[in-house]
């Protein structure tokens with residue numbers, strides 16, 4: 158029988174502790190369109206910061222203008238005054254770090270492999286390995302469904318550290334408020350009914366959180382922590398490591414480094430689902446994560462997606478004779494399946510392009 162062991166991904170954390178050189182499946186190949194130099198450029202200006210208190214409490218035109226400009230230029234932004242204590246962000250990061258520092262056998266209790274071999278999206282592990290040519294990411298993850306709350310699969314939710322579940326639950330509640338505030342502000346920018354974006358999320362809408370762990374990598378010049386991609390979500394709230402940088406965004410053909418800042422920061426970007434709903438008025442930024450030789454890095458992404466069985470397409474109010482639909486309608490789950498397939502195969506970062514008319 159053919160050797161199929163390549164289908165079972167390694168714990169990258171385990172690999173990092175044992176190998177001098179990353180195995181070949183992790184190495185970028187020039188001819189696959191990956192540019193080979195991963196250093197990234199310094200951002201020429203500060204990351205736009207939106208004061209959520211101002212944005213949501215009043216009709217603050219200045220903050221709304223800043224939001225529009227952030228969505229059109231860098232296409233990601235920080236939020237301040239978001240009502241979350243630094244101690245809460247610290248707790249989530251500490252619980253995440255403690256989870257990844259548990260022995261492998263302990264983490265495997267939350268595994269994303271059924272019977273040790275059949276891949277599912279939720280749980281602890283890595284991307285599905287579909288072909289022997291797939292370039293693998295230098296990271297391990299824990300992927301958990303947060304909403305609908307009744308659909309949480311607690312079998313995948315760590316019980317160590319003890320605070321993990323509680324911290325995550327409280328953090329998710331706060332993030333949901335942030336998501337609502339931003340979606341209402343974006344709807345206003347688009348001159349839509351204030352709740353028209355929030356109302357796209359029915360009781361079966363899916364929120365996933367992804368805890369990313371990037372161990373130090375002996376070849377940061379040749380290995381990526383996460384391949385270039387844009388998120389499939391409507392909106393993503395990203396909690397970044399306060400000490401170690403690694404995230405890069407692509408703008409006009411240049412990769413820019415997002416610096417680590419001394420406090421844990423919440424970074425927001427929109428994803429393909431929002432791009433399609435807004436008929437491309439706002440587009441999901443392409444980003445990736447680079448590795449470094451010395452330090453581990455962690456991040457926690459909260460992805461807000463709609464009900465997988467819901468049809469998504471450009472919102473009717475944004476269409477006119479002059480502005481016809483630029484994307485086909487599709488089931489949200491078709492976008493997700495296409496994204497997972499596309500991403501694992503490293504077939505370019507922008508799956509939304511495949512849905513353009």
Ligand SMILES: O=C(O)CCC(=O)C(=O)O
Pocket residue numbers: 367369383388395397403404444445446455456458
């Ligand atoms: O680690 C990061 O900063 C970003 C991770 C990311 O892009 C993702 O999980 O989709």
Ligand SMILES: [Fe+2]
Pocket residue numbers: 386387388444458
């Ligand atoms: Fe992402």
